[in-house]
Amino acid sequence: MKLIVTVKAYPTVTQSEGETVCVAGVRTDTATPEWVRLWPVGFRELPDAARFAKWQEIEIGAAPSAADARPESHRPNLQTLRLGAKVDTRRDWGLRRGVLGPLLGQRTLCELMGLQGTAAAPSIGLVRVRPGAVATIHSAPDWEPAKHLQAEITAAPHLLRDQALAVLRPPQFQIRYRWHCLDTDCPGHTHNSCDWEVGAATIKFNQKYPADQVQAHLLAKFGEQIVGEGKETYFFMGNQHRYPETFMVLGAFYPKERAN
Template identity: 30%
Template sequence: MTQLSFWGPDDQRSPAPKVGKVATLRLLITVKAAPNPSARHGETVCVGALSVDPGRRSWIRLYPIHFRDLDDDNKFRKYDIVTVDAVPAVHDRRPESWQPIVGTVRFEHHLNPGPARRRYLDPYVEESMCRLIERTREASDAPSIALIRTHDISGMTINRHRGWTPEQQAKINGYLSQLDILDDHHRAPLQAPRFTGSYRYRCADPRCRGHRQSLLDWEFVALQRRLGSLTDTEAANQLRAKFLDQLCSADRDVAFYVGNQAARPQAFSIGGVYAPPRPTSRHRLRVSR
């Protein structure tokens, strides 16, 4: 299986560019997708976030972010609250897409697990992946990012990655060949992940016949690298234990952060798992937008 483009645009250009001025966005980071080759930007990371500014509550996609090139103070984690200057992405018709301005990411604080995190995110949990896909067929400006509750998860498939396609490898080679020879940064080629993963699940829509969506989470790839000394079987078992048995256990309220591809709006992938502990009836959290 080829690594798919997730939050960022594909190389194909949108015929409907957007225009806009620089804005300062205050964001809760929710997704860091795995790095992917890019002809224009080298190695890029797409980031999904929730705007936490009053009056501007919405999902946000930031692309491109050169994650390995960020200064240490600017390397942010999931569930950090940050501010960043950005402009609407000109060649991406998806309304959530913004292009960050390099060097403007400013860390505020990390949002720890618990009620504070749930107050931000629980109001945005949706019940129907099926309806989300339908909306992309109905309108070109349909939502392209969502947080979808799972009704049940039937399993997780983990396969050996086939490596970069010739087109992806050409992007990597071309970018490295263009670097200034005086650049003193170490530039190692982006390595393909060892495995691909996908979830099989049903959303809460009564019509749902099931979804199978790829997991493109940075943390899924990072864990693979830490398991490099294990056999394929051992490593796959560890990945399944973390991302299925632990994160999707029965005592958690599981929802998936999903995003679509620019060139194929009906093709959604999973950027991460939102899995707070399931509250008891006595302590169920009240939330409102």
């Protein structure tokens, strides 16, 4: 399949799969755009040249996941991964709108949650955020010792990789959104962002700014820039395999509001 990657979630570590990242995107080899989820992706195990970016097209062999019945879920064969071109935002985000096509704001979150339990219920969506959403920043909870240990084991050198990876840590901060979707009866939603970009920006900002300014810079980047005034904001939402009614914010699409 060919797809444009739109989501990379913060890595997790499990005993069975090691360190993995949930990747999602939009297929470009189907008649109309379709969502696809790829799991597991051992992203940091990939050689540098194979580490694809968000909004980059990739070609990869993948089969419907045997252990996960969600229609979008596929298990990728990373040996077949080929990287394609990146989709630029240019000045107007028009190219990215084109990739998303009818998926952009197709369903509200209330609607997605209500569909769970029906046949082939969608498990991914790009949901319009009603103006007035609020972002806050919080210290993230630490992991249990067993998870830290698993992260250390996973990062150690092995047969196919002679260099150790930096040991994965829990994110230092969480960005939390309190928001409404466009459903008329929306009671409001609260989500922490699972976007890998939050963790990556935290590491970068810790190197760039004094410690007491890091939170303010993170809040500017993931708060004001995404849900601030004048933005047409959408959240990439995906649900949890075992708790399908529980959706997570996996990333955002936030062009400037278009003048009508």
